Amino acid sequence: MEKIPNRREIIDRKSLMAELATLSQEFKPDSFEFRNALLKKLKEVYASGREVVKGRFFATNKGRPSMHAEAFLVDQIIRAIYDVATEMVYPLNNPTPEEKLSLMAVGGYGRGELAPQSDVDLLFLFPYKQTSWSEQIIEYCLYMLWDLGLKVGHSTRNPDECVRLAKKDITIQTALLEARYLWGDQELANNMRSKFHNDILEAQGSNRAFIDAKLQERDDRHSRFGNSRYVVEPNMKEGKGGLRDIQTLFWIAKFVYRTTEVSELVAKGVFTDSERRRFTKASNFLRTVRCHLHYLTNRPEERLTFDVQAELAHRLGYKDHAGTRGVERFMKHYFLVAKDVGDLTRIFCANLEAQQQKKSRIPIPTFGLLKRKLDGFQVDAGRLNINSEDDFKEDPLKFLGLFHLAQKKDLDVHPNALRIIRRQLKDVNKNLRNDPEANRLFLEMLTSKKDPETTLRRLSEAGVLGKFIPDFGRVVAQMQHDMYHVYTVDEHTIRAIGILTQIEEGHLEEEHPLSHRLLPKVLSRTVLYVAVLLHDIAKGRGGDHSVLGAEVAEKLCPRLGLSPSETETVAWLVRYHLLMSNTAFKRDLSDPKTIEDFAQIVQSPDRLMLLLILTVVDIRAVGPNVWNGWKGQLLRELYHAAESALTGGHISEGRAARARHHQEDLRDELKDWPTEKIDAHLEKFYESYWVSNNLNTHKAHAELIKKAEESGDKLVIHAESDPFRSITEVTVYTADHPGLFARIAAAMSLSGANIVDAKIHTTTDGMALDTFFIQDSEGDVYDQGGRMSKLREVIEATLSGEIRTHKELDKREQSNIPNRTKVFIAQPSVLVNNEASNIHTVIEVRGRDRVGLLANVTRALFGLSLTISSAHISTFGERVVDVFYVKDMFGLKITNKVKIKNIEDKIMEVLDTPEEQKKKARSALKKKSLKV
Structure with a gap:
């Protein structure tokens, strides 16, 4: 243990033992009174010592001396307890050879280091077998330490047992490796260490x-x-x-x-x-x-x-x-x-x-083959190494050539080469960065079909990647302090390259069939791989990283050897790499305006393919549980709609004409229905219903409504899960009444279902047909373990008035947020957009995710006399983005500025957490009292 200055400020054991000797004269050492007095004194000394250690730590901000001081404090406390036990409570006048005991510190405590809340690991060592005396001493010491509040791990063994167990168990072997004599019989401790040294450390092959x-x-x-x-x-x-x-x-x-x-x-x-x-x-x-x-x-x-x-x-x-x-x-x-x-x-x-x-x-076989030469390098123990320390100085291209050859020949890079690279990184300079051959080597590594992820990680770990592309160096170890991103920016980027390779090779074909099918069709693999490398390269600069990243791409791509057209495409992809996910997850894909606006920005089928693949790998690389089948379905849906628009499809065909086409298609599907029944069904729905659903959905709804009418059911709840899309589709058919959507949303929140999308339709005869797309908390289908039957019960109880959902949700709102996430502040905002749709006002709500937020927002929209046509829910860690397509009570857009301001104010009130609402209420009350 290192020398600790002013030890007696922490604990003075000599003075402590004198006080304890006095206590032993006041009370019988084996009495309950003595034990209580002893414990009280030790607690005072221990607490005082910890305060001194803590004060020194905060004054110096140095952990190592603090950990040594903490260990010293515990050492002295243990020694004092042992001395009290052996000299005052259970003294021996004529001890036998077996009545010996040694205390040893093991594990981290054996190193003489203790963090403030670490465990204290002790070994009680006895000569051959435990005696009743040693059992009493051990028990006394342990109970006293536990009563002091110390977390003690302990073992009781003789030296032979220590060695025998160490041979079988690497954990015990490691603990004994750091064993330190603490107190008691030192000869016994030396005997154990000698046996451990001879039988373990010096044993043949032990190293x-x-x-x-x-x-x-x-x-x-x-x-x-x-x-x-x-x-x-x-x-x-x-x-x-x-x-x-x-x-x-x-x-x-x-x-x-x-x-x-x-x-x-x-x-x-x-x-x-x-x-x-x-x-x-x-x-x-x-x-x-x-x-x-x-x-x-x-x-x-x-x-x-x-x-x-x-x-x-x-x-x-x-x-x-x-x-x-x-x-x-x-x-x-x-x-x-x-x-x-x-x-x-x-x-x-x-x-x-x-x-x-x-x-x-x-x-030794595990060390690989003997050395051999290979293209200016040497293969040493199966790993690529340099010939001498001067290699990189004589030929700086070898900084990249080493990794290029390792990738080409499926070799690891020797740590010795990495060590020398570390020392000579300053030579990865402007001259090397502007060398066409160096850039060619790098581009080949990036776009290679031989595991570019591993090669990029090696380059990054060695520091070469950050030096060769300084903009990448700026995001190395760059963390994003939110719940959405699981990895640092550089790790996310390298993982994205790996995922792209896996999709290309077909390893993820089942999960991403469209991306796998499209990859061979893109005009330039190089463009795609470079775009993935650069898509987040400008994070942490204080501005829009997409815009700033495009500027980086425009400067860097020509250096890497890309043509002007390739450079333009890479810069465009970096600039708009969030466009497709934002559109797919936050907009109504059945609205022609959504597709028109998206296609207008994309402009070409090749860019559309590149953007889809980039979006997929970007989302997949965020973290292990971020991607799900529903996101894949939305992206595919947007891709196919945009592809149709970009290749001559008629997305802007009149709504009335599209509605008629859908009606005629359904009429053909319902040939076994009487004509009058078909006519009656077609007349039930408004134009918006026909244009926002496909033929399969229309047919399923028709069968559901027919069954409900024949049975006389006033409430029908139908659920169907699609594991590939990771979604459970819940259709609710019942009599329409004000606030129905809000109440169903509340019931789903109470049941733990996450709504990710919803479509709301009202029939001409006063019925509501609402479809909810829900998932469980893991982003999977919701119907496992009988949860769907429970959800039905809650919806029924909510609609009948048995459950007051808003009161139940208010109780759960705060309890659902884990403490570790409360540190995040998601700035609430409400955006009212009349340009995103031709017939709807689009309201985008952003805020801190919490239980019942969607239900509360929809209740507020109902209070504002707004009719919701569709809702699209996206969650990004602690942040939620809810988008609603709404109309006023007359079926029109909301254009009045006063009404828009009222919408913003009312929803902002909902976005405030209960604590914020209380603060504002107190502030308003205070202002009112001041006026009075």
């Missing part, structure tokens, strides 16, 4: 076995925690690039080199001095963040969740800058540190492997 086990353990752990260091809520202890990875290096270093001092690893040639500094800096940063996290949450929290990130950034001194918030700067620093940990791990393992290979006369 290889331990290394393999720890690296496999690390890989398994990475898989459990997302296998990426760039998730936006990382686990800083167990996640990739976190503290556990640093500890793994320490364990291997101690096992193989018998040291945990990084300076000694420099002397042994494992790290350079520069790498040692990076390692120490990363380690200290992570320790400091962990201490802040424990103090902030007051629990052993290891995950940097959204609700703590902003406060941690504030405590660590990260301030908002133009275009970047302090919390995003802090998280970027965290991700760069995690990247450093990954780099240093590779360097460490490569050197370890090389040294192990030298010790073995026969090459």
